[in-house]
Amino acid sequence: DIQMTQSPSALSASVGDRVVITCRASQYIGSHLNWYQQRPGKAPKLLIYSASSLQDGVSSRFSGSGSGTDFTFIISRLQPEDFATYYCQQGYSNTITFGQGTRVEIK
Amino acid sequence: QVQLVESGGGVVQPGRSLTLSCAVSGFTFSDYGMHWVRQAPGKGLEWMAVIWYDGSNTYYGDSVKGRFAFSRDNSRNMVHLQMNNLRAEDTAIYYCARDAGRGGRFIPDYWGQGVLVTVSS
Numbered sequence: 001d002i003q004m005t006q007s008p009s010a011l012s013a014s015v016g017d018r019v020v021i022t023c024r025a026s027q028y029i030g031s032h033l034n035w036y037q038q039r040p041g042k043a044p045k046l047l048i049y050s051a052s053s054l055q056d057g058v059s060s061r062f063s064g065s066g067s068g069t070d071f072t073f074i075i076s077r078l079q080p081e082d083f084a085t086y087y088c089q090q091g092y093s094n095t096i097t098f099g100q101g102t103r104v105e106i107k
Numbered sequence: 108q109v110q111l112v113e114s115g116g117g118v119v120q121p122g123r124s125l126t127l128s129c130a131v132s133g134f135t136f137s138d139y140g141m142h143w144v145r146q147a148p149g150k151g152l153e154w155m156a157v158i159w160y161d162g163s164n165t166y167y168g169d170s171v172k173g174r175f176a177f178s179r180d181n182s183r184n185m186v187h188l189q190m191n192n193l194r195a196e197d198t199a200i201y202y203c204a205r206d207a208g209r210g211g212r213f214i215p216d217y218w219g220q221g222v223l224v225t226v227s228s
Contacts, residue, residue: 043219046217050214095154096154
């Protein structure tokens with residue numbers, strides 16, 4: 001299976017901050033990389049698909065980039081509702097794998 | 108709007124079987140692949156399986172291959188996950204999710220609210 005490694009595992013930030021999360025694949029995955037937000041007690045929500053495409057209805061303060069094995073997810077100006085856990089997910093192989101998650105906490 | 112509602116969860120003894128269902132609405136079900144993803148308490152997301160829009164292909168994660176079976180009924184807008192020989196480590200919230208395409212895009216874009224399965228004696 002393709003292993004996905006996110007960094008950091010957790011971070012503390014303030015409202016208005018710029019937040020950067022990285023995701024590295026254990027092998028080439030092209031642009032088959034998606035990002036999800038999961039608030040406590042809720043289902044995951046797709047934010048970014050195909051590495052950089054914004055899902056319909058999602059705020060433009062979320063963005064993604066990268067290809068191959070290294071990817072970046074950015075929240076440009078953190079809002080109170082953005083405190084959550086974020087996951088990357090590869091869809092390159094027939095068996096999907098997720099990163100371990102990055103918890104974004106209030107500083 | 109797109110809606111997915113899981114059912115069938117509960118407490119089950121180790122070694123027993125359980126079937127989860129997911130009823131969908133708000134889109135043309137027979138045009139989309141579907142996924143199951145689970146989340147153990149306090150842990151991350153683990154993908155279980157995908158089924159193609161017409162049921163012609165299914166793929167499973169290693170941890171459930173041979174024990175779980177994913178099926179769909181396009182006449183009833185439902186998918187089912189038959190879980191056999193359950194283990195304590197199968198305890199999790201199980202989510203069904205729609206694929207953004209017919210199955211092969213591997214982008215779960217809409218998710219249900221999840222159903223809890225607890226495997227315990």
